[in-house]
Amino acid sequence: MISKKTRNTLIYKLGAFLLGCTFIFGLSTPISTKAEEKTVKNVIYLIADGMSDGILTAAKYYNDIQDGTLGNDKLSMDDIRSGFVKTSWANGPITDSAPAGTALSSSYKTNPGVIGLTTEGKPKATILEAAELNGLSTGIIATSEITHATPAAFSSHAESRQDYNSIMKQQLYKDMEVVLGGGSEFFESTGGGKRSDGKDLTENIKALGYDYVTNKSEMKESNSDKLWGLFAKRDLAYDFDRTTLNNEEEPSLAEMIEKAIQVLEKDEDGFFLMVEGSKIDWAAHANDPSGAIGDILAFDDAVEIALNYAKENQDTIVVVTTDHANSGFTIGNESTTSGYDDLTFEESIMQIKDFKLSAEKFTSLIKDKTDEEIKELIKAYYGYTDITDEELEYAKNGQINEVMKIRAKLGYSTGGHTGGDVYLGVYAPYGVEKLRGTVDNTELPKYIASNLKLNLDLANETLYEEMKTKLEAENAEFTVNTDDLENPYFLIKKGSKTLKVITNSNIVEVYVDNKKIEDNELTSVSILIGDIAYGNVKEVIDILNKDVSNGTIDDDNNNTNNGVDDNSGSNKIPISIKKPSTSKLPYTGAVVGSGFVVLLGIGSVAAGVYTLKNNKNKQ
Structure with a gap:
């Protein structure tokens, strides 16, 4: 059996060891900076x-x-x-x-x-x-x-x-x-x-x-x-x-x-x-x-x-x-099936050298132009002269790309x-x-x-959590309103409080006793896929459970009807948006783990120092 003094000394040394390891660990581990x-x-x-x-x-x-x-x-x-x-x-x-x-x-x-x-x-x-x-x-x-x-x-x-x-x-x-x-x-x-x-x-x-x-x-x-x-x-x-x-x-x-x-x-x-x-x-x-x-x-x-x-x-x-x-x-087409190995740069690659216009724009420019004017435009935008009758017909029919393919030996599958x-x-x-x-x-x-x-x-x-199940677990009623297919929304009711979550936006309108209190902004949008609602459920629950007893009603937004305003929606920008404070997502557990080791090390050192002092005084 080891003595109390030896045990306390071991505690002290263990604490010092852990604390030293913590500093080394901290220097070698990416944390938050x-x-x-x-x-x-x-x-x-x-x-x-x-x-x-x-x-x-x-x-x-x-x-x-x-x-x-x-x-x-x-x-x-x-x-x-x-x-x-x-x-x-x-x-x-x-x-x-x-x-x-x-x-x-x-x-x-x-x-x-x-x-x-x-x-x-x-x-x-x-x-x-x-x-x-x-x-x-x-x-x-x-x-x-x-x-x-x-x-x-x-x-x-x-x-x-x-x-x-x-x-x-x-x-x-x-x-x-x-x-x-x-x-x-x-x-x-x-x-x-x-x-x-x-x-x-x-x-x-x-x-x-x-x-x-x-x-x-x-x-x-x-x-x-x-x-x-x-x-x-x-x-x-x-x-x-x-x-x-x-x-x-x-x-x-x-x-x-x-x-x-x-x-x-x-x-x-x-x-x-x-x-x-x-x-x-x-x-x-x-x-x-x-x-x-x-x-x-x-x-x-x-x-x-x-x-x-x-x-x-x-x-x-x-x-x-x-x-x-x-x-x-492809560089190469049906015309090069045989003789491809004799094809020169001049006969192929040099034929794309003077491209200056898309086929779509060229076709729009030649509308109502004469044959000679079209030939001049082909020369100006693609560099081709001595246009054949076949090539001219292609160009007039909106197929100047065929002329490029013929001249440069280009293919498409x-x-x-x-x-x-x-x-x-x-x-x-x-x-x-x-x-x-x-x-x-x-x-x-x-x-x-x-x-x-x-x-x-x-x-x-x-x-993008599924919203309905999580919110019903909070004893809230959850419904989807798709009366206006372009601007659907979700209604979340708990007691006298109702949230109107506007789909395809990050806006949550807050009502108490059917009177609008405020607008809140989520960190991302809420969406409806089929008949299933997705969004940042945690933030919505935070808004739902937030105490609004000290809130004030904006007279401009005060509703006098007996229900939530159906005319507000994602096309309306709230005057004042209250955005919840959020922290960045953690990437690893290094900060938490190293913090625990620090506390353990410090505690061990403190315990060792205290017990050693007590023993010394008793001696």
């Missing part, structure tokens, strides 16, 4: 919609031959290529942009046409939402409508990619710092007039603190911390069309990303930015090599902006990929998407592992989340 926790502070995620390796190769050739010499120029994408991405959807090899965008944003496979949901119809948090929840600034950029499939897949959840009403409202209340692209008519009007619901959501955009801009000059002049730019009613122009026809109203993709970074980097916590070169896909669908090449080069200019920023700051990852391939483009693996490029700071090899599209958001120290699963549990 930004410098230690985040080697990577920012991520710029660029997606070239519909870009196959074939058309990318043609764009490289086009870029290379502009100075008349082959082999001395390359694209920014060439320097960072690290592998390939597999693009299948949940049950097939050829995906559309909705499930492809869902896989790239959330790491979940889904079905055709679906945005941000699993195959079972459950919403899953996106990498953008996880970044926003953890205090990073966020943004989306596209050359299509901002409600289109890829930007929508990062910022909304819907059963159909065509559900623009739900998508645009979710985007509006997502609290992103930057939104740049096309699609103003979805926020401003339908059919040239007011939107079908009579609302102009651009006023909501401004009320939420955004500087709303509609052209390049306004975008460049903005000094706001929140920027929302819509530069076309639908999609932006093809880049060749924008530059050739001197469209000064629309910014290039590179100009948009440069401005977005300028806004987002103000946040010391870091940022996440998604950038889509949308219309590469549209040109591929149209079998238009000129439109696709021009937009690939514009996309590469945007990649260069991102890379320059990342190299200068060394705290930024750049990830570049494609959601799927499109059209089966389809006007739709294809299932091949696509480009992957990654730039990472020194010491940060790159994503390499052939990877599945679901691996990209996991790679980004890992480097930003984001927990996608925990973000999903926080933002």
Whole structure:
């Protein structure tokens, strides 16, 4: 048996040992400081919609031959290529942009046409939402409508990619710092007039603190911390069309990303930015090599902006990929089945050197033109002379792309998407592992989340719990009102208090005895998928159980009817919003664990010191 003195000495030494281990553990374990926790502070995620390796190769050739010499120029994408991405959807090899965008944003496979949901119809948090929840600034950029499939897949959840009403409202209340692209008519009007619901959501955009801009000059002049730019009613122009026809109203993709970074980097916590070169896909669908090449080069200019920023700051990852391939483009067609090995650069590659306009824009320009005028326009925009009668007929019938294919020996296998693996490029700071090899599209958001120290699963549990069961467990009545299909809402009643949760928004209206007391803002939107409500249940319960006995009724919002106001909804911006205080999601248990060890060590040392002193006094 050991003596009491020996035991106390052992306690003291054990405490000192534990305390020393704690300090060593603390020095070697990432805890909560930004410098230690985040080697990577920012991520710029660029997606070239519909870009196959074939058309990318043609764009490289086009870029290379502009100075008349082959082999001395390359694209920014060439320097960072690290592998390939597999693009299948949940049950097939050829995906559309909705499930492809869902896989790239959330790491979940889904079905055709679906945005941000699993195959079972459950919403899953996106990498953008996880970044926003953890205090990073966020943004989306596209050359299509901002409600289109890829930007929508990062910022909304819907059963159909065509559900623009739900998508645009979710985007509006997502609290992103930057939104740049096309699609103003979805926020401003339908059919040239007011939107079908009579609302102009651009006023909501401004009320939420955004500087709303509609052209390049306004975008460049903005000094706001929140920027929302819509530069076309639908999609932006093809880049060749924008530059050739001197469209000064629309910014290039590179100009948009440069401005977005300028806004987002103000946040010391870091940022996440998604950038889509949308219309590469549209040109591929149209079998238009000129439109696709021009937009690939514009996309590469945007990649260069991102890379320059990342190299200068060394705290930024750049990830570049494609959601799927499109059209089966080839250099070589049926005319080269035999004799392909005799085909010269002059007979093929040099025939794309003078592309300056998309096929779509060319067709619009030749309307009511004479044959000779059409031939001159072909020469001006594609460099071809000695136009044959066959080529002229193609051009007059809206098929100038056929002339390009004949002249440059280009081929297409389809006007739709294809299932091949696509480009992957990654730039990472020194010491940060790159994503390499052939990877599945679901691996990209996991790679980004890992480097930003984001927990996608925990973000999903926080933002998109099923609401009804949890709220009924709080002894509340829960009902869904879909009388107005464009503006459904949830009613949650407990005693004299009723919450009206506006779907596709983050707004919760609070009523006591059928009188409106206040509006609250959740950290993300509440959504209705089928007949099931999803949202941040914990925050809703906090609002439901909050004491409002000292609250005051806003006379402007005071309802004198016998029920909750059915006229308020997601198109109305509350005058005063009370946002609950939230903390960032934990990534590991290091802080809690090391804190416990510290307390144990200190306690052991104190106990040892006390007992040793007592024994000494007794002696």
